[in-house]
Amino acid sequence: MINLENRISSIFKNLKLENKKAFISFTTAGFPDVDTSFEIMKSIADSGAHIHEISFPHAEAQADGPIIQLANIESIKNGINFDKVIGIAKEMRAYNQQIGLVMMGYLNNIFIYGIDKFAKEVSGIIDAVICVDLPADVVEESQLKQALKKENIALIKLITPTTSDERIKKLVENAEGFIYSVNVAGITGVKSAEIDKVNSQISRIKQYTDLPVVSGFGIKTVEDVRKFSKSNADGVVIGSAIVEKIQEISKKNTDKKNIAKFVKDFCSELIKSLNS
Amino acid sequence: MINLENRISSIFKNLKLENKKAFISFTTAGFPDVDTSFEIMKSIADSGAHIHEISFPHAEAQADGPIIQLANIESIKNGINFDKVIGIAKEMRAYNQQIGLVMMGYLNNIFIYGIDKFAKEVSGIIDAVICVDLPADVVEESQLKQALKKENIALIKLITPTTSDERIKKLVENAEGFIYSVNVAGITGVKSAEIDKVNSQISRIKQYTDLPVVSGFGIKTVEDVRKFSKSNADGVVIGSAIVEKIQEISKKNTDKKNIAKFVKDFCSELIKSLNS
Amino acid sequence: MSTNEIKNSLRSGPNKNGYYGDFGGRYAPEILMPNLIQLEEAFETAINDKNFIDEFNYYLKEYVGRPNPLYYAEQLTKKIGGAKIYLKSDHLNHLGAHKINNSLFQVLLAKYMGKTKIYCETGAGAHLIATAACGARFNLPVVGYMGKDDIFLQSTNVLKAKLFGASVVECVDGTGQKGVLKDACTSVLKAWSSDPTAFYCCGSAIGPHPFPKIVQYAQSIIGKEIKQQILEKENRLPDAIVACIGGGSNLIGSIHEFLDDHDVALYGVEAEHSSALTNGSIGIMQGFKSFMLQSNDGSATLDTKSLASGINFYSCGPEHSYLKSIGRVSYTYATDDEAFDAFQLLCKTEGILPAFEPSFAIAQAIKLAKEMSEDKIIVINICGRGDKDIDTAERMLGDKLGK
């Protein structure tokens, strides 16, 4: 069994040595369709993204804005389901052993699948899980954490601008992998992040933990990423911006190779801006 | 001043001698228009009707069915008003001194005109007044009665199938002219009178008064009138049936002479049936 | 509860012939007289029968949902900046208007008299649905008389009445082409003339004696509650009471208990274009003498119109004509625009959607309250809820409401 925790840790360790930040991409499994979404992920891996978040879609995505919500609905309509998302993750791992893989989504899919069964199924495949609606106070949080721990998979914690210091202290206590610092008070893909506030929030988090802290929500353009290259974040997550590009290009172009190539170029440019 | 009470009394006295019944016609002043309605009344007088009721129209005629109600509305639309009705009565009296003339309608017109002024105005013209909505318990009843009495005009009382014996006794007490026995429990022109019930009601009334008792409401056809010729009524009132004829013929024929002729023929036929 | 005459009181009701001063009476065709006399006798017996009154009170509480609150309209008071404004909440009654007080009373009276069928007239349909509901509740079939035009305009109420099992008779005027409330009134009196086994449940404080008295009696629950509630809340009587007036039932119900309290100013508010008391003359129609809007010779009513169909009536109850004649009650009118503004203001300030009818009262009360000092108290009867008026409000507001 590969030491998965080590994969994410070593990605951040290596980046630190190079004085670089992690580029974390996010796409919706099954969008615009199952095959193309896999093709896109492969090309993102090829682009040199350090970590990729595979979003398993949910129709009532509480924390997501219209861009990701539409992708969710479309992919569900196009026949994605949680089994198939796990299948995609497996194929991704077979395709690329370097990239950090994170499954990201809402608890219900994992809950319905079975927490222990899920952990076993993705063991050796993914490196971390982000569960948007899984705060520390619900019973499944410790269940999932334990089940994943057995398989060396990290359960990533999100911290937002409105999270109190007291709560940050509690949240980081048993955190693993990295901390996901949410830049804006609100949902994905709507507001733009302000770099000053981002920096101060990350400082606030770093008071309490030595884990890498990545910055997400509201980072949309090459310009944004360039600004973030000077932030104190250890990495940036680009979600809605990539999904929006996929939406745009897939409306015009149905050849999955072309779509994947387009997304790859976009990510390459972002990565260049981040670590230039 | 002609003794008006005598005119109605003598009409009934003479009829009695001949073993005949009074034929009392009823038309709406102003229907189908002011001129024609006067033409009609003249021709009715010519036909030999003993008494004629000149109805002064009211839009909310509480005791009248759809036929008379329509005539009321039409005549109001066509410009009749209470002044003009009095004018028609005056012309009728000028035209024919034998016929008994009754003005019939709702209190409000007389009330608005002024009770005393009205009595003076129709003095020597009409012989009786029927006020549909003027029971003994309202203040205007005695006012009108007194005012009319001064001018030798009778205020006619109506008695219906639902009037109790006790109430009949009170009603006939100061009655004058004749008693109007309403044949049906309800409004004009709808139900047909049943001769058995008519007879027993008239008998009931005659227990308490020596005045002539005339029978009205629900007498519609020559056939009906023939039946009534054998009743114990001293006269019959034909209202809706005549007004309906006027409605029918005036739709087809706009020449007032023709209409008047038609009504005259109808009345002649009815009079023949009544006293044959 | 007794109708025994009170010495020197304005509350003793009409004399034995149904007159309030010069007004009222019983100008009925002979064919109606036995019905009216029987009704009058039964009414007098019933209100002196403790069981009957207990039953009435039981259903007022359990079915109508009384007492309804005398609500202190704090926000409206602040907005106007004058007298303290209280709202009597008859809009909270079962079926959303004061009409049910009266329908309940009369349907119980019909039952008491052993009648087997109920007739009623209606304009906007409020009295129809109230009577239909009570008919359903007490297992008496209800036939509603309603103008042809109103049937079309108030189709929702017609439907409600039918769901309650009532049937509806279309009424027209003499032309047979159109029909409104006055035509329904004339029609129902005619129908009742022909069927003395039926009970006629009259919807407002109008008609031949004893209807004005019966309706006043039934609706006086409003004022009784106001009196008790204001004493509980303020330990004194209000300085003014304001209600709208069409036929005048909700107004007389609101003020009757206060007629002898001469420090309480009383206001009746008509709709501008059906303001019989302000702009009418004395006449006699449909069985009673009162102020009315009529043609010069008294042959016909004048056409009236109002934003609020419930107060769109050519006349008013005779007791109001009397109270006007002696100056005890001030009668005024509000315009459609004033009423509509008042309607919106109550929505926005208190979250209460009044019917258009009481909005005329609100409009007048606002003017009064502004002129009164803050230690004064004014009560407005909110005699109905505005659900029925929503579509009209939408049409009137048009784009002003925004998306």
Add this chain to the structure above:
Amino acid sequence: MSTNEIKNSLRSGPNKNGYYGDFGGRYAPEILMPNLIQLEEAFETAINDKNFIDEFNYYLKEYVGRPNPLYYAEQLTKKIGGAKIYLKSDHLNHLGAHKINNSLFQVLLAKYMGKTKIYCETGAGAHLIATAACGARFNLPVVGYMGKDDIFLQSTNVLKAKLFGASVVECVDGTGQKGVLKDACTSVLKAWSSDPTAFYCCGSAIGPHPFPKIVQYAQSIIGKEIKQQILEKENRLPDAIVACIGGGSNLIGSIHEFLDDHDVALYGVEAEHSSALTNGSIGIMQGFKSFMLQSNDGSATLDTKSLASGINFYSCGPEHSYLKSIGRVSYTYATDDEAFDAFQLLCKTEGILPAFEPSFAIAQAIKLAKEMSEDKIIVINICGRGDKDIDTAERMLGDKLGK
């Protein structure tokens, strides 16, 4: 009123993490957590603050018009021929449904917390108008989140809300094409995430902790009144209580006071095609764990439909899932046809026009009452009036109503 835990009681509410047995919880994104925690703390403070509770009770009485009657439905009882049927009359509340109990409580809580804006979600619009009215009354702007389809179907309620000064945000699902209640729920949670200065006034006993508890607390006035009233009238508790369930607020409000009275049988009635408790499976969505109608892998809700839009919801409040799991409450469903028959029956027998939602409860109660002897007592909560459903009733009845 205190939320202190009662030993061995089903009424102690959720545990500190918001669980009723296995159900409920607070499955919220981190961004919502501070809002939820602040709300929970404020709620606990408020309900232990006598002034706050006095204020709530004041407006329940003066504004909502409570207590509403526990009405003995004599005609319906006779017609069914079994248990004695009582109707709890929440249809008589201001604005015609039980929703106002909750909106009032939460808007007062918002004021207590110093919030300056209210968000709410709505399906049929009942919760929207109740919240908009309370917002108007307490001078707090209200933004209602409503599905695109519902805005179209319930235009009257949208209009009422706007008259009360509220604005309405059109909500769609991911496709952007259509939107119903669940989309409004998702949207309002998102909006609230972005604006912690706002108060989210949740319309039913659903959502992340502490909403189910808050709504239960506010609606329990229904059951408190039932208990007091039935003791006054019958000197004993009822044998059964029946209410409809969509999210479950009127049901939990009706039964919460009786959870520990094990001789009182409790029934929740769903709509056939949105019967989460009868036909659903356990899942976690929109912040809580409960029974729900969902796709196999839990990615989406299933489409539901019902004659009664107010109970057309894919899930139900978590306390109900718990009460089902321990067998304390029996959950069943009625079909649209059964409900529509029950709707008509109540109209015809009692002159009461129920909303379609409680008609599902009536349908079930009729079945139960038939099987019960005459000395038994059953209470049905009539949680709303049917004015809003009249047009649909007309369409369904078609020619059957006659002219």
